[in-house]
Amino acid sequence: MYAVFKRELFSFLSSMVAYITIAIFLLVSGLLLWFFPGTSILDYGYAELGGFFSLVPYLFMFLIPAITMRSFAEERREGTFELLITRPIRIWQITVAKYLASLVLVLFGLIPTLIYYYSVSKLGFPEGNIDSGSVIGSYIGLFLLGAAFTSIGIFSSALTKNQVIAFVICAALCAFSYLGFDYTSEIAAFQPIAGGIANLGINEHYTAISRGVLDTRDLIYFVTFSVLFLLITKLIIGGKR
Amino acid sequence: MSISVKNLSKHYGKQKAVDAISFEAKPGRILGFLGPNGAGKSTTMRMLTGYLEPTSGTAEIFGKSIESQAIEAKKHIGYLPENTPLYADMYVKEFLSFVGQTYKTDHLAVRIDEVIKMVGLTPEQHKKIGMLSKGYRQRVGLAQAIIHDPEVLILDEPTSGLDPNQLVDIRQLIKKLGAAKTVVISTHIMQEVEAICDDIIILSKGKIVANNSLEGLKKAHQQQSLEDIFRKLTA
Numbered sequence: 001m002y003a004v005f006k007r008e009l010f011s012f013l014s015s016m017v018a019y020i021t022i023a024i025f026l027l028v029s030g031l032l033l034w035f036f037p038g039t040s041i042l043d044y045g046y047a048e049l050g051g052f053f054s055l056v057p058y059l060f061m062f063l064i065p066a067i068t069m070r071s072f073a074e075e076r077r078e079g080t081f082e083l084l085i086t087r088p089i090r091i092w093q094i095t096v097a098k099y100l101a102s103l104v105l106v107l108f109g110l111i112p113t114l115i116y117y118y119s120v121s122k123l124g125f126p127e128g129n130i131d132s133g134s135v136i137g138s139y140i141g142l143f144l145l146g147a148a149f150t151s152i153g154i155f156s157s158a159l160t161k162n163q164v165i166a167f168v169i170c171a172a173l174c175a176f177s178y179l180g181f182d183y184t185s186e187i188a189a190f191q192p193i194a195g196g197i198a199n200l201g202i203n204e205h206y207t208a209i210s211r212g213v214l215d216t217r218d219l220i221y222f223v224t225f226s227v228l229f230l231l232i233t234k235l236i237i238g239g240k241r
Numbered sequence: 242m243s244i245s246v247k248n249l250s251k252h253y254g255k256q257k258a259v260d261a262i263s264f265e266a267k268p269g270r271i272l273g274f275l276g277p278n279g280a281g282k283s284t285t286m287r288m289l290t291g292y293l294e295p296t297s298g299t300a301e302i303f304g305k306s307i308e309s310q311a312i313e314a315k316k317h318i319g320y321l322p323e324n325t326p327l328y329a330d331m332y333v334k335e336f337l338s339f340v341g342q343t344y345k346t347d348h349l350a351v352r353i354d355e356v357i358k359m360v361g362l363t364p365e366q367h368k369k370i371g372m373l374s375k376g377y378r379q380r381v382g383l384a385q386a387i388i389h390d391p392e393v394l395i396l397d398e399p400t401s402g403l404d405p406n407q408l409v410d411i412r413q414l415i416k417k418l419g420a421a422k423t424v425v426i427s428t429h430i431m432q433e434v435e436a437i438c439d440d441i442i443i444l445s446k447g448k449i450v451a452n453n454s455l456e457g458l459k460k461a462h463q464q465q466s467l468e469d470i471f472r473k474l475t476a
Contacts (some may be wrong), residue, residue: 007328083326083385087344088312088315088316090312
């Protein structure tokens with residue numbers, strides 16, 4: 001399993017995929033955070049990162065499918081999947097290895113943004129006046145959200161040989177799981193169970209963790225979410241034989 | 242018996258790609274799979290290697306079922322699929338090292354050098370796989386199949402698309418490997434069968450129409466040429 005993980009990660013790093021997606025993520029988040037008047041911290045006047053943390057999930061909806069779309073789709077198209085599956089490795093090991101490699105790449109994209117935390121804490125008055133608990137919680141939330149999106153990405157990639165289709169399915173599923181349940185819960189007919197429906201969405205749990213309160217229920221939600229999608233992926237890959 | 246297949250079938254809906262075939266393969270002999278396109282050669286090989294699940298029937302590699310003891314069975318198999326799919330973005334040695342790791346091969350660095358020499362990859366060993374010509378890609382394909390020194394080699398059209406010089410090299414290599422291992426190869430080239438195969442199985446429409454040694458097959462058909470025998474059985 002480690003061999004597959006290593007190969008996946010190295011193939012990200014030796015192709016331009018990793019650098020371009022991470023660079024674009026940092027560029028866009030930097031521009032939105034510091035430069036564009038509508039969302040800039042400098043114009044906003046408060047030295048806090050709330051805006052950044054509500055923005056990144058939307059960037060992830062495009063960044064993560066771009067990272068994960070090739071994982072199974074490309075191997076199936078190129079035929080290398082046939083060699084991979086005939087090695088003495090279990091299908092769940094292949095799935096988890098590919099998932100972890102993509103997740104590490106998401107993490108690589110997230111780490112440089114810690115500099116925003118440093119900058120904003122310097123801008124605060126008095127210096128260092130920032131709600132660190134909330135920032136730490138938000139980063140944990142962002143990581144868990146990334147993990148959930150990545151599992152959707154791996155799942156989408158297993159569905160098809162076509163990377164573009166994998167990208168679109170993943171982006172759509174990410175958007176729906178993030179916002180869809182919230183919007184659905186607002187439909188009048190669902191009023192009696194609105195809370196329950198909203199509770200299924202990622203946004204509800206991500207917001208809760210972002211407040212800086214790490215509740216085990218939210219943690220269990222994210223873990224279950226990823227495990228569920230990886231499990232379905234494993235079944236799809238196994239079933240296609 | 243290193244390979245033992247009983248009533249193996251693969252159905253796609255109503256179409257029977259492989260229809261209840263049974264055969265065995267022994268160590269030290271090269272078994273040639275012949276048959277027209279679509280006869281079920283590749284499908285059979287894919288079931289033996291665990292890529293496809295049989296609809297019914299059993300296949301065992303050294304007594305290990307390819308379904309219930311898949312991991313154990315796969316350790317004994319080296320496989321070269323049709324068209325030699327490889328990771329084009331990896332370097333030759335990097336790729337062989339990855340393959341070796343998936344089999345948990347001991348003394349991998351030494352083994353990689355050994356295999357590179359064996360298949361004649363030495364002049365190209367520092368290149369990316371995507372940069373190699375077809376002949377050398379085929380050698381990489383063979384190298385990845387033998388890196389863990391498997392007892393069973395399954396090669397799906399290993400010589401398609403090679404030039405005459407490369408053909409001779411690869412055939413010699415297969416013949417050499419076949420001395421100690423159980424080799425199953427599929428091919429369309431009759432001269433190749435005469436040159437390297439000991440036993441022959443001819444498939445047609447998913448069924449075995451001949452299963453004999455090369456001499457036995459010729460004797461049974463009054464010394465006709467292999468091409469005539471092939472056409473007669475598969476027409």
